Amino acid sequence: MEMMVNATDQEQRYGDGHLGLGLSLSLSIATAAAPVEPAPAPRPISVVAPPVCSLPAPPLPQAAQWWNGAAAGLFFSPSAGTMDPSQLERKPPPAACHDMTMPFLRGIDVNRAPPGETRPRGASCSEDEEPGASSPNSTLSSLSGKRGAPARSSGEVDRDGGTPRAAGGGGGSDDEDSGAGSGGSRKKLRLSKDQAAVLEESFKEHNTLNPKQKAALAKQLNLKPRQVEVWFQNRRARTKLKQTEVDCEFLKRCCETLTEENRRLQREVAELRALKLVAPHHYARMPPPTTLTICPSCERLAAAAPPAADEAAGRVGRGGAAPAPTGPWGPVPVRPVFVDGPARRSS
DNA sequence: GAGTTGAGAAGCTTTACATCA
DNA sequence: ACTGATGTAAAGCTTCTCAAC
Structure with missing residues (x-):
């Protein structure tokens, strides 16, 4: 069989749980920007846009990742952000859902x-x-x-x-x-x-x-089984649609945040340059720029902390643990997760 | 009139099975 | 007889769409 699979197409087709292109982008941002924390626990379906940070969860086996999302009604699995394209590629193994109760x-x-029962593919x-x-x-x-x-x-x-x-x-x-x-x-x-x-x-x-x-x-x-099937198809499609909208909003916020941070950093750079021109002798005594550290968890650059007693005592090495959310990494947008289904009429 | 939702169609992948070299 | 490649059919899925409510 000839297999000409467009990657984008694949992402779109099997995006539930991974959400395709937009999702990957948002997750990349979140992954890069957020410190490591445990994955958020599955939330009840009725919760909309919970205050959960978009933190990358530790990589799980693919089936587990998928199931995390499915069981909680989440189509946007935070862990997907750490997935490589091959992980994004396929649907979960059928056993993952067939074994659930x-x-x-x-x-x-x-x-x-029944033991040994496997429905023949061709049999209706x-x-x-x-x-x-x-x-x-x-x-x-x-x-x-x-x-x-x-x-x-x-x-x-x-x-x-x-x-x-x-x-x-x-x-x-x-x-x-x-x-x-x-x-x-x-x-x-x-x-x-x-x-x-x-x-x-x-x-x-x-x-x-x-x-x-x-x-x-x-x-x-x-x-009829067909009706149940259709209901599930529609439900999946509409939940995914909602999640896509939520992700879109999240990405917009991410973009705004990053843009603002970029402006701020540029201003800072300009100020520092100006300062250096004004008082070069002062900067000659400062440590070299190599004191900038990289946050090990989110790989963002952080300015070196001011010399502290610890450092003076030689107890602090470079690349120390990242401060908590309020640290130098800047604000991280909280990505909402759509976990509720389409609104139902209350009639 | 707009939103919700059940359902059909198209197009795709996966999988089991058959056939053949 | 066994094995790997290839073709085929059926089923399931996503996506798009329509239409009833």
């Missing part, structure tokens, strides 16, 4: 495949065609065929969403459904609150589903 699926072990997933799994609400929209083709309009949607009506009915396979495109406008399914809540919970656990999880979830929610 879904506590909300009571009594359904969707994660444990019978679970996906589960005939009885049709949403009480979805008997309509899920029936819609191709775009533009009017779907069968049958039944109404339970907007309230409390209890799904009896699933029964359905009985039609996807094939049947898609085939019946006769007349009537396409009614749109509205997932019930309960269904949405369970899906959200599930998404917090895994942002992708394996076939078994999908089937179990569909069964539990009285939806």
